[in-house]
Amino acid sequence: MYDVVGISDGDTIKVRINGVKESIRIIGLDTPETRKPNTPVQCFGKEASSNMQSLVQSKQVQLEADPSQGERDRYGRLLRHVFVNGSTNVALAQIEGGFGKEYTYDGPYAHRLEYLAAMNRAKTAKRGTWGPPCNGFHEGLATTAPAQPTPTASAPVVAPSAAPSAGTSQPGTCSIKGNINSDGEKIAHRPGDSAYERTKISTGKGERWFCSEGEALAAGWRMARA
Template identity: 30%
Template sequence: MRLSLILPLCLLLPGAALAREVAGTARVIDGDTLELRGQVVRLLDIDAPETGQDCHGAPCGTRATAYLKRLTGRRTVTCRGSEMDAYDRLLARCTVQGRDLGAEMVLAGHAVAFRRYGLTYVDQEKVARIEGRGLWARGTPVMPWDYRAGRWQQTAATAPRADCPIKGNINGKGQRIYHTPYSAHYERTRIDPSKGERWFCSEAEALAAGWRAPYR
């Protein structure tokens, strides 16, 4: 009897990791991010090229996004995870008809194993690299994390606010959208402070101020 009372209390302790599942048709944001039922999900242990990234002259970022759309289609996507990141995204493994989307993306060469956080898809990456699939077709590409860091450094030095290169734009519908230096529409986006637009130093700052990331 005592044990039956203790177990539920343990499950409610602050900081306890609670598994969460979300399922439905997905809206693909980019090669490693999608949205289901209003919840943005970041695929665990993979990193896909940014939408505006090229790999040896090929648009590997847009191809990664297109491939994830092909994998999901209008089929039911099931995502399971127990952690949220700093941007309120569920970190999860997602499947479609039993197929692991992370594994499929890496094996096809449209994403790489995110070794900084896990080694789950290292074997799939080896196969893609050896066979020259996707972003490996013309040799070793710039890794997505290096691409992001490089773009940040290039733009941070020339931003109106030192080291704050994120553009907080308000579109024609009044939606507040922020663009990082590696966003697809970063270069064409102009900031007009008189309209309430502004610059941010981090994505967390932009989110806290009520801006959201672009859908593509």
């Protein structure tokens, strides 16, 4: 049994092991981001973190390694299944409540089929992130989309026909390039960013142009480092 000494987010906790504080990345669970660098707070992320806190904060937990997974992830966090009171499977509770989804990273693991079934139940019931306002996993920002600017005399409304059409190579009135890299990561590049000029947009791959940073973030892209 190990003392929980902190909550990082909805799928990562901190425990004390032999006097050393360790981050535990829970196997089979992924929740919306709240603290990932260069990533907006995602819809239902705060709720997922809060629910994790209610499950384990200031309690003792049991940690179970899984031989199908590595000992640690690429960030140095221990990979473990986590249980409270010897019976509550923390990942299962998060998924069942709609606070996260089943996540297979390095091949099948113990409890995977149970987690998949729980996720399907949550989706069917539209619990948590599967219902409004998120209506899906990792969709949009915290709970609201960025406000749209009110048209004024100095900011005329652009007619839909003025926006770039599918397959165009020029931005038209929209200059932010929504690129998808080889890892599938969506990155938006502003004019003046270091990679802007060499970034090419292929709408056939799902890439697109954006007219504002808010529009890009709301669509699931993150802004590139300048």
